[in-house]
Amino acid sequence: MPPSDPPPDGPSETTPVASLFAFLSREVLSAVIALAGVYLSAKVIKRVMDPNSDERERLRQHREQVLERLYRTGVPRDALRCLGPSEETLLHDLVFPEDINSDFDAVGGLQGTKETLKELIVYPLLYPEVYAAGRGGAASSLLTPPKGILLFGPPGTGKTMLAKALAKESGANFLALSPSSLLSKWLGDTEQLARAVFSLARRVQPTIIFIDEIDGLFRERTSQEHEAHKNLKAEFMQLWDGLTTDDRFNQVVVLGATNRPYDVDPAILRRMPRPFEVSLPAVEERVEILRKVLHDVDVERPFDLQTVANVTAGYSGSDLKELCRAAMMHPVRESLRATAKSVGTGMVRRKAPPLRPLTLDDVLLARREVTRTQEQSADYQERVARESSGDASAASMDMTVKFLQMLATKTS
Ligand SMILES: Nc1ncnc2c1ncn2[C@@H]1O[C@H](COP(=O)(O)OP(=O)(O)OP(=O)(O)O)[C@@H](O)[C@H]1O
Numbered sequence: 574m575p576p577s578d579p580p581p582d583g584p585s586e587t588t589p590v591a592s593l594f595a596f597l598s599r600e601v602l603s604a605v606i607a608l609a610g611v612y613l614s615a616k617v618i619k620r621v622m623d624p625n626s627d628e629r630e631r632l633r634q635h636r637e638q639v640l641e642r643l644y645r646t647g648v649p650r651d652a653l654r655c656l657g658p659s660e661e662t663l664l665h666d667l668v669f670p671e672d673i674n675s676d677f678d679a680v681g682g683l684q685g686t687k688e689t690l691k692e693l694i695v696y697p698l699l700y701p702e703v704y705a706a707g708r709g710g711a712a713s714s715l716l717t718p719p720k721g722i723l724l725f726g727p728p729g730t731g732k733t734m735l736a737k738a739l740a741k742e743s744g745a746n747f748l749a750l751s752p753s754s755l756l757s758k759w760l761g762d763t764e765q766l767a768r769a770v771f772s773l774a775r776r777v778q779p780t781i782i783f784i785d786e787i788d789g790l791f792r793e794r795t796s797q798e799h800e801a802h803k804n805l806k807a808e809f810m811q812l813w814d815g816l817t818t819d820d821r822f823n824q825v826v827v828l829g830a831t832n833r834p835y836d837v838d839p840a841i842l843r844r845m846p847r848p849f850e851v852s853l854p855a856v857e858e859r860v861e862i863l864r865k866v867l868h869d870v871d872v873e874r875p876f877d878l879q880t881v882a883n884v885t886a887g888y889s890g891s892d893l894k895e896l897c898r899a900a901m902m903h904p905v906r907e908s909l910r911a912t913a914k915s916v917g918t919g920m921v922r923r924k925a926p927p928l929r930p931l932t933l934d935d936v937l938l939a940r941r942e943v944t945r946t947q948e949q950s951a952d953y954q955e956r957v958a959r960e961s962s963g964d965a966s967a968a969s970m971d972m973t974v975k976f977l978q979m980l981a982t983k984t985s
Protein backbone atom coordinates (compact mmCIF):
# COMPACT_ATOMS: atom_id res chain seq x y z
CA MET A 574 0.00 0.00 0.00
CA PRO A 575 1.36 3.40 -0.85
CA PRO A 576 2.05 5.52 2.25
CA SER A 577 -0.63 8.07 2.87
CA ASP A 578 0.21 11.68 2.20
CA PRO A 579 1.66 13.46 5.22
CA PRO A 580 -0.55 16.23 6.62
CA PRO A 581 0.23 19.53 5.01
CA ASP A 582 2.88 21.32 6.89
CA GLY A 583 2.74 24.92 7.93
CA PRO A 584 -0.07 27.17 9.30
CA SER A 585 -3.77 26.14 8.91
CA GLU A 586 -5.82 27.82 6.19
CA THR A 587 -8.69 28.77 8.63
CA THR A 588 -9.27 32.44 9.12
CA PRO A 589 -9.79 33.94 12.60
CA VAL A 590 -13.45 34.62 11.74
CA ALA A 591 -14.04 30.97 10.79
CA SER A 592 -12.43 29.69 13.96
CA LEU A 593 -14.47 32.16 16.04
CA PHE A 594 -17.57 30.92 14.28
CA ALA A 595 -16.61 27.27 14.92
CA PHE A 596 -15.94 28.08 18.56
CA LEU A 597 -19.30 29.85 18.99
CA SER A 598 -21.21 27.02 17.26
CA ARG A 599 -19.57 24.50 19.61
CA GLU A 600 -20.46 26.60 22.63
CA VAL A 601 -24.05 27.23 21.52
CA LEU A 602 -24.52 23.53 20.78
CA SER A 603 -23.25 22.49 24.17
CA ALA A 604 -25.42 25.16 25.84
CA VAL A 605 -28.50 23.82 23.99
CA ILE A 606 -27.66 20.24 25.02
CA ALA A 607 -27.14 21.34 28.62
CA LEU A 608 -30.47 23.21 28.65
CA ALA A 609 -32.31 20.25 27.15
CA GLY A 610 -30.73 18.04 29.82
CA VAL A 611 -31.82 20.41 32.60
CA TYR A 612 -35.34 20.62 31.14
CA LEU A 613 -35.69 16.82 30.84
CA SER A 614 -34.29 16.18 34.29
CA ALA A 615 -36.64 18.81 35.73
CA LYS A 616 -39.54 16.99 34.09
CA VAL A 617 -38.38 13.64 35.44
CA ILE A 618 -37.84 15.06 38.94
CA LYS A 619 -41.24 16.77 38.82
CA ARG A 620 -42.92 13.52 37.80
CA VAL A 621 -41.16 11.57 40.57
CA MET A 622 -41.90 14.21 43.20
CA ASP A 623 -45.46 14.86 41.95
CA PRO A 624 -46.88 11.91 40.00
CA ASN A 625 -50.26 13.69 39.64
CA SER A 626 -48.97 16.74 37.81
CA ASP A 627 -50.20 15.57 34.39
CA GLU A 628 -53.61 14.77 35.79
CA ARG A 629 -53.75 18.18 37.43
CA GLU A 630 -52.88 19.84 34.16
CA ARG A 631 -55.62 17.88 32.39
CA LEU A 632 -58.13 18.94 35.04
CA ARG A 633 -57.02 22.55 34.75
CA GLN A 634 -57.60 22.50 31.00
CA HIS A 635 -61.00 20.87 31.47
CA ARG A 636 -61.94 23.50 34.04
CA GLU A 637 -60.99 26.30 31.64
CA GLN A 638 -63.12 24.74 28.91
CA VAL A 639 -66.12 24.37 31.23
CA LEU A 640 -65.84 27.97 32.42
CA GLU A 641 -65.55 29.22 28.84
CA ARG A 642 -68.68 27.31 27.87
CA LEU A 643 -70.55 28.67 30.89
CA TYR A 644 -69.67 32.24 29.90
CA ARG A 645 -70.86 31.55 26.39
CA THR A 646 -74.22 30.29 27.68
CA GLY A 647 -74.72 33.61 29.44
CA VAL A 648 -73.52 32.92 32.99
CA PRO A 649 -72.04 36.28 34.08
CA ARG A 650 -68.27 36.28 34.61
CA ASP A 651 -68.82 37.74 38.07
CA ALA A 652 -70.84 34.72 39.07
CA LEU A 653 -67.89 32.44 38.41
CA ARG A 654 -65.21 34.55 40.04
CA CYS A 655 -63.34 33.06 43.01
CA LEU A 656 -64.62 29.49 42.81
CA GLY A 657 -63.60 27.49 45.88
CA PRO A 658 -61.60 24.27 45.49
CA SER A 659 -64.68 22.11 46.16
CA GLU A 660 -66.68 24.00 43.56
CA GLU A 661 -63.86 23.46 41.10
CA THR A 662 -63.91 19.73 41.83
CA LEU A 663 -67.65 19.68 41.19
CA LEU A 664 -67.27 21.40 37.82
CA HIS A 665 -66.29 17.96 36.56
CA ASP A 666 -69.73 16.59 37.39
CA LEU A 667 -71.50 19.39 35.51
CA VAL A 668 -73.22 18.34 32.28
CA PHE A 669 -74.42 20.89 29.74
CA PRO A 670 -77.96 20.38 28.43
CA GLU A 671 -76.71 20.32 24.82
CA ASP A 672 -74.45 17.36 25.69
CA ILE A 673 -77.38 15.25 26.89
CA ASN A 674 -78.63 12.85 24.25
CA SER A 675 -82.04 11.92 25.63
CA ASP A 676 -85.07 14.19 25.43
CA PHE A 677 -88.73 13.62 26.29
CA ASP A 678 -89.32 12.27 22.82
CA ALA A 679 -86.88 9.42 23.41
CA VAL A 680 -88.75 8.33 26.54
CA GLY A 681 -91.58 5.95 25.59
CA GLY A 682 -94.83 6.00 27.58
CA LEU A 683 -95.05 7.92 30.89
CA GLN A 684 -97.19 10.52 29.12
CA GLY A 685 -98.87 11.85 32.28
CA THR A 686 -95.60 12.07 34.19
CA LYS A 687 -93.90 13.91 31.34
CA GLU A 688 -96.75 16.43 31.11
CA THR A 689 -96.73 17.15 34.85
CA LEU A 690 -92.94 17.44 34.96
CA LYS A 691 -93.07 19.90 32.07
CA GLU A 692 -95.43 22.15 34.01
CA LEU A 693 -93.60 21.75 37.29
CA ILE A 694 -89.99 22.06 36.17
CA VAL A 695 -89.44 22.64 32.47
CA TYR A 696 -91.64 25.69 31.92
CA PRO A 697 -90.66 27.56 35.13
CA LEU A 698 -86.97 27.08 34.27
CA LEU A 699 -87.46 27.94 30.58
CA TYR A 700 -89.80 30.88 31.00
CA PRO A 701 -89.07 32.39 34.41
CA GLU A 702 -90.50 35.71 33.25
CA VAL A 703 -93.94 34.15 32.74
CA TYR A 704 -93.86 32.70 36.21
CA ALA A 705 -92.58 36.00 37.58
CA ALA A 706 -95.66 37.81 36.36
CA GLY A 707 -97.14 37.92 39.83
CA ARG A 708 -97.79 40.96 41.91
CA GLY A 709 -95.09 43.62 41.47
CA GLY A 710 -93.34 41.52 38.81
CA ALA A 711 -92.06 39.07 41.45
CA ALA A 712 -92.94 35.41 41.17
CA SER A 713 -95.36 34.02 43.65
CA SER A 714 -93.58 31.33 45.64
CA LEU A 715 -96.43 29.07 44.57
CA LEU A 716 -95.28 29.34 40.97
CA THR A 717 -91.59 28.57 41.43
CA PRO A 718 -90.58 24.97 40.72
CA PRO A 719 -90.72 22.67 43.74
CA LYS A 720 -87.26 22.38 45.29
CA GLY A 721 -87.30 18.61 45.40
CA ILE A 722 -88.76 15.93 43.15
CA LEU A 723 -88.38 12.18 43.48
CA LEU A 724 -88.64 9.65 40.67
CA PHE A 725 -89.13 6.17 42.06
CA GLY A 726 -90.05 2.82 40.56
CA PRO A 727 -88.75 -0.62 39.63
CA PRO A 728 -85.33 -0.93 37.99
CA GLY A 729 -84.91 -0.11 34.31
CA THR A 730 -88.10 1.90 33.85
CA GLY A 731 -86.43 5.06 32.58
CA LYS A 732 -85.91 7.19 35.72
CA THR A 733 -82.34 8.20 34.88
CA MET A 734 -83.31 8.75 31.26
CA LEU A 735 -86.24 10.96 32.33
CA ALA A 736 -84.04 13.01 34.66
CA LYS A 737 -81.58 13.72 31.85
CA ALA A 738 -84.43 14.54 29.48
CA LEU A 739 -85.73 17.03 32.05
CA ALA A 740 -82.42 18.89 32.09
CA LYS A 741 -82.23 18.85 28.30
CA GLU A 742 -85.80 20.11 27.85
CA SER A 743 -85.46 22.86 30.43
CA GLY A 744 -82.02 23.99 29.22
CA ALA A 745 -80.76 23.56 32.78
CA ASN A 746 -77.24 22.63 33.74
CA PHE A 747 -77.19 19.16 35.19
CA LEU A 748 -75.11 18.60 38.30
CA ALA A 749 -75.10 14.83 38.56
CA LEU A 750 -74.04 13.64 41.99
CA SER A 751 -73.43 9.92 41.95
CA PRO A 752 -72.80 8.22 45.30
CA SER A 753 -69.61 6.62 44.05
CA SER A 754 -68.02 9.86 42.88
CA LEU A 755 -69.28 11.87 45.82
CA LEU A 756 -68.47 9.57 48.69
CA SER A 757 -64.89 9.44 47.53
CA LYS A 758 -64.74 13.22 47.23
CA TRP A 759 -66.55 13.65 50.49
CA LEU A 760 -63.95 11.82 52.46
CA GLY A 761 -62.45 15.23 53.12
CA ASP A 762 -64.43 18.14 54.44
CA THR A 763 -67.97 16.92 53.91
CA GLU A 764 -69.75 20.09 54.91
CA GLN A 765 -67.60 22.14 52.60
CA LEU A 766 -68.41 19.95 49.63
CA ALA A 767 -72.14 19.99 50.45
CA ARG A 768 -72.01 23.79 50.52
CA ALA A 769 -70.14 23.77 47.22
CA VAL A 770 -72.93 21.72 45.58
CA PHE A 771 -75.49 24.39 46.32
CA SER A 772 -73.28 27.41 45.75
CA LEU A 773 -72.10 26.12 42.36
CA ALA A 774 -75.68 25.22 41.42
CA ARG A 775 -76.75 28.78 42.19
CA ARG A 776 -73.84 30.34 40.35
CA VAL A 777 -74.66 28.49 37.13
CA GLN A 778 -78.46 28.36 37.48
CA PRO A 779 -80.83 27.19 36.12
CA THR A 780 -79.51 23.94 37.56
CA ILE A 781 -80.92 20.52 38.28
CA ILE A 782 -78.97 18.81 41.07
CA PHE A 783 -79.54 15.17 40.23
CA ILE A 784 -78.90 12.46 42.80
CA ASP A 785 -79.24 9.10 41.11
CA GLU A 786 -79.72 6.12 43.41
CA ILE A 787 -80.44 8.52 46.21
CA ASP A 788 -80.87 5.56 48.58
CA GLY A 789 -77.12 5.01 48.31
CA LEU A 790 -76.22 8.51 49.41
CA PHE A 791 -79.02 9.25 51.85
CA ARG A 792 -79.87 5.91 53.38
CA GLU A 793 -82.13 5.69 56.39
CA ARG A 794 -80.17 6.52 59.54
CA THR A 795 -78.51 3.63 61.29
CA SER A 796 -76.55 3.47 64.50
CA GLN A 797 -73.38 2.53 62.58
CA GLU A 798 -73.60 5.55 60.31
CA HIS A 799 -70.26 7.22 59.88
CA GLU A 800 -69.92 10.64 61.52
CA ALA A 801 -68.81 12.30 58.25
CA HIS A 802 -71.82 10.89 56.43
CA LYS A 803 -74.17 12.14 59.16
CA ASN A 804 -72.69 15.63 58.93
CA LEU A 805 -73.00 15.57 55.18
CA LYS A 806 -76.67 14.65 55.34
CA ALA A 807 -77.43 17.30 57.97
CA GLU A 808 -75.58 20.02 56.06
CA PHE A 809 -77.14 18.99 52.76
CA MET A 810 -80.65 19.18 54.22
CA GLN A 811 -80.00 22.55 55.78
CA LEU A 812 -78.76 23.98 52.48
CA TRP A 813 -81.66 22.41 50.68
CA ASP A 814 -84.07 24.13 53.09
CA GLY A 815 -82.20 27.33 52.33
CA LEU A 816 -83.39 27.03 48.75
CA THR A 817 -86.98 27.05 49.86
CA THR A 818 -86.78 30.05 52.12
CA ASP A 819 -88.75 32.38 49.98
CA ASP A 820 -86.14 32.82 47.29
CA ARG A 821 -88.42 33.66 44.42
CA PHE A 822 -85.74 33.82 41.80
CA ASN A 823 -84.11 30.61 42.73
CA GLN A 824 -83.74 28.28 39.76
CA VAL A 825 -82.22 25.27 41.44
CA VAL A 826 -84.12 22.00 41.69
CA VAL A 827 -83.00 18.83 43.48
CA LEU A 828 -84.10 15.72 41.62
CA GLY A 829 -83.65 12.27 43.14
CA ALA A 830 -84.17 8.83 41.61
CA THR A 831 -84.32 5.44 43.27
CA ASN A 832 -85.62 1.93 42.88
CA ARG A 833 -85.44 1.46 46.67
CA PRO A 834 -87.56 4.33 48.04
CA TYR A 835 -88.08 2.44 51.30
CA ASP A 836 -84.35 2.68 52.06
CA VAL A 837 -84.14 6.48 51.72
CA ASP A 838 -83.95 8.54 54.90
CA PRO A 839 -87.52 9.81 55.56
CA ALA A 840 -86.13 13.27 56.35
CA ILE A 841 -84.80 13.41 52.79
CA LEU A 842 -88.05 12.06 51.35
CA ARG A 843 -89.99 14.80 53.12
CA ARG A 844 -87.99 17.37 51.19
CA MET A 845 -89.26 15.92 47.93
CA PRO A 846 -92.97 16.54 48.26
CA ARG A 847 -93.76 15.52 44.67
CA PRO A 848 -92.92 11.82 44.25
CA PHE A 849 -93.53 10.39 40.80
CA GLU A 850 -93.75 6.70 40.24
CA VAL A 851 -92.06 5.58 37.05
CA SER A 852 -93.85 2.27 36.77
CA LEU A 853 -93.48 -0.76 34.53
CA PRO A 854 -94.99 0.11 31.15
CA ALA A 855 -98.54 -0.94 30.28
CA VAL A 856 -99.17 -2.66 26.94
CA GLU A 857 -99.67 0.53 24.90
CA GLU A 858 -96.56 2.06 26.47
CA ARG A 859 -94.61 -1.06 25.52
CA VAL A 860 -95.65 -0.54 21.89
CA GLU A 861 -94.31 2.99 22.08
CA ILE A 862 -91.04 1.98 23.74
CA LEU A 863 -90.50 -0.80 21.17
CA ARG A 864 -91.10 1.70 18.37
CA LYS A 865 -88.43 4.00 19.83
CA VAL A 866 -85.95 1.21 20.51
CA LEU A 867 -86.32 -0.16 16.95
CA HIS A 868 -86.48 3.22 15.18
CA ASP A 869 -83.12 2.76 13.42
CA VAL A 870 -83.33 -1.01 12.89
CA ASP A 871 -84.12 -2.63 9.56
CA VAL A 872 -87.24 -4.68 10.39
CA GLU A 873 -89.47 -6.84 8.16
CA ARG A 874 -92.57 -5.00 6.94
CA PRO A 875 -95.14 -5.08 8.35
CA PHE A 876 -93.70 -5.58 11.80
CA ASP A 877 -96.30 -6.31 14.43
CA LEU A 878 -95.19 -4.36 17.51
CA GLN A 879 -98.53 -5.02 19.17
CA THR A 880 -97.88 -8.80 19.27
CA VAL A 881 -94.52 -8.22 20.96
CA ALA A 882 -96.11 -5.81 23.43
CA ASN A 883 -98.86 -8.34 24.21
CA VAL A 884 -96.39 -11.05 25.21
CA THR A 885 -94.04 -8.85 27.23
CA ALA A 886 -96.14 -8.03 30.29
CA GLY A 887 -93.85 -7.20 33.25
CA TYR A 888 -90.94 -6.10 31.03
CA SER A 889 -89.37 -2.73 31.82
CA GLY A 890 -88.15 -0.33 29.11
CA SER A 891 -84.66 -1.61 29.74
CA ASP A 892 -85.83 -5.26 29.37
CA LEU A 893 -87.48 -4.38 26.05
CA LYS A 894 -84.25 -2.85 24.83
CA GLU A 895 -82.30 -5.96 25.90
CA LEU A 896 -84.92 -8.16 24.20
CA CYS A 897 -84.43 -6.31 20.92
CA ARG A 898 -80.66 -6.45 21.33
CA ALA A 899 -80.80 -10.22 21.86
CA ALA A 900 -83.12 -10.57 18.83
CA MET A 901 -80.70 -8.57 16.66
CA MET A 902 -78.04 -11.17 17.38
CA HIS A 903 -79.97 -13.74 15.30
CA PRO A 904 -79.38 -12.08 11.90
CA VAL A 905 -75.85 -11.13 13.02
CA ARG A 906 -75.02 -14.77 13.87
CA GLU A 907 -76.43 -15.97 10.53
CA SER A 908 -74.31 -13.49 8.65
CA LEU A 909 -71.16 -14.46 10.57
CA ARG A 910 -71.88 -18.17 10.03
CA ALA A 911 -72.16 -17.64 6.26
CA THR A 912 -68.76 -15.94 6.24
CA ALA A 913 -67.13 -18.61 8.39
CA LYS A 914 -68.43 -21.40 6.11
CA SER A 915 -66.78 -19.98 3.04
CA VAL A 916 -63.47 -19.80 4.91
CA GLY A 917 -63.82 -23.37 6.25
CA THR A 918 -64.15 -24.90 2.77
CA GLY A 919 -60.95 -23.24 1.71
CA MET A 920 -62.72 -20.84 -0.61
CA VAL A 921 -61.70 -17.23 -0.85
CA ARG A 922 -63.09 -15.49 2.19
CA ARG A 923 -66.24 -13.63 1.22
CA LYS A 924 -67.39 -10.35 2.62
CA ALA A 925 -70.05 -10.90 5.28
CA PRO A 926 -73.46 -10.76 3.57
CA PRO A 927 -75.63 -7.78 4.58
CA LEU A 928 -77.82 -8.38 7.63
CA ARG A 929 -81.31 -9.57 6.83
CA PRO A 930 -84.18 -7.56 8.34
CA LEU A 931 -85.19 -8.37 11.91
CA THR A 932 -88.34 -10.53 12.07
CA LEU A 933 -91.07 -10.93 14.62
CA ASP A 934 -89.85 -14.50 15.24
CA ASP A 935 -86.39 -13.22 16.18
CA VAL A 936 -87.96 -11.09 18.91
CA LEU A 937 -90.36 -13.78 20.13
CA LEU A 938 -87.53 -16.32 20.31
CA ALA A 939 -85.27 -13.90 22.18
CA ARG A 940 -87.72 -13.82 25.09
CA ARG A 941 -86.05 -16.95 26.44
CA GLU A 942 -82.77 -15.05 26.79
CA VAL A 943 -84.02 -12.03 28.73
CA THR A 944 -85.29 -12.03 32.31
CA ARG A 945 -88.09 -9.71 33.14
CA THR A 946 -87.57 -6.90 35.60
CA GLN A 947 -90.86 -7.86 37.20
CA GLU A 948 -89.25 -11.00 38.52
CA GLN A 949 -86.32 -9.07 39.97
CA SER A 950 -88.47 -6.21 41.22
CA ALA A 951 -90.83 -8.35 43.28
CA ASP A 952 -88.81 -7.08 46.24
CA TYR A 953 -89.61 -3.47 45.30
CA GLN A 954 -93.35 -4.10 44.93
CA GLU A 955 -93.57 -6.13 48.09
CA ARG A 956 -91.52 -3.75 50.27
CA VAL A 957 -93.47 -0.64 49.23
CA ALA A 958 -96.78 -2.42 49.83
CA ARG A 959 -95.65 -3.85 53.18
CA GLU A 960 -94.15 -0.63 54.51
CA SER A 961 -97.08 1.50 53.37
CA SER A 962 -99.61 -0.16 55.66
CA GLY A 963 -99.22 -3.88 56.02
CA ASP A 964 -102.79 -3.89 54.79
CA ALA A 965 -103.86 -6.65 52.38
CA SER A 966 -105.82 -4.16 50.26
CA ALA A 967 -102.53 -2.33 49.63
CA ALA A 968 -101.92 -4.59 46.67
CA SER A 969 -104.55 -2.77 44.63
CA MET A 970 -103.49 0.75 45.66
CA ASP A 971 -101.83 3.29 43.43
CA MET A 972 -98.05 3.16 44.00
CA THR A 973 -97.70 6.88 44.73
CA VAL A 974 -100.44 6.64 47.36
CA LYS A 975 -98.62 3.65 48.87
CA PHE A 976 -95.41 5.61 48.83
CA LEU A 977 -96.96 8.57 50.65
CA GLN A 978 -98.45 6.20 53.19
CA MET A 979 -95.08 4.59 53.63
CA LEU A 980 -93.56 7.99 54.32
CA ALA A 981 -96.31 8.87 56.79
CA THR A 982 -95.81 5.55 58.60
CA LYS A 983 -92.07 6.07 58.82
CA THR A 984 -92.23 9.63 60.09
CA SER A 985 -95.15 9.24 62.52
N1 LIG B 1 -89.62 4.52 28.99
C1 LIG B 1 -88.53 4.22 28.24
N2 LIG B 1 -88.47 4.60 26.95
C2 LIG B 1 -87.41 4.29 26.18
N3 LIG B 1 -86.34 3.60 26.63
C3 LIG B 1 -86.35 3.19 27.91
C4 LIG B 1 -87.45 3.48 28.78
N4 LIG B 1 -87.18 2.96 29.99
C5 LIG B 1 -85.97 2.39 29.90
N5 LIG B 1 -85.47 2.53 28.65
C6 LIG B 1 -84.16 2.01 28.19
O1 LIG B 1 -83.53 1.37 29.27
C7 LIG B 1 -82.29 2.01 29.60
C8 LIG B 1 -82.15 2.06 31.12
O2 LIG B 1 -83.08 2.98 31.64
P1 LIG B 1 -82.76 3.87 32.93
O3 LIG B 1 -81.33 3.75 33.27
O4 LIG B 1 -83.29 5.23 32.72
O5 LIG B 1 -83.60 3.09 34.01
P2 LIG B 1 -83.75 3.42 35.56
O6 LIG B 1 -85.20 3.52 35.85
O7 LIG B 1 -82.92 4.60 35.90
O8 LIG B 1 -83.16 2.08 36.20
P3 LIG B 1 -82.49 1.89 37.64
O9 LIG B 1 -83.58 1.97 38.66
O10 LIG B 1 -81.92 0.52 37.56
O11 LIG B 1 -81.47 2.95 37.82
C9 LIG B 1 -82.38 3.39 28.98
O12 LIG B 1 -81.10 3.85 28.61
C10 LIG B 1 -83.24 3.15 27.76
O13 LIG B 1 -82.45 2.68 26.71
Ligand SMILES: [Mg+2]
Binds near residue numbers: 732786830
Ligand atom coordinates in the same frame (compact mmCIF):
# COMPACT_ATOMS: atom_id res chain seq x y z
MG1 LIG C 1 -81.22 4.84 37.11
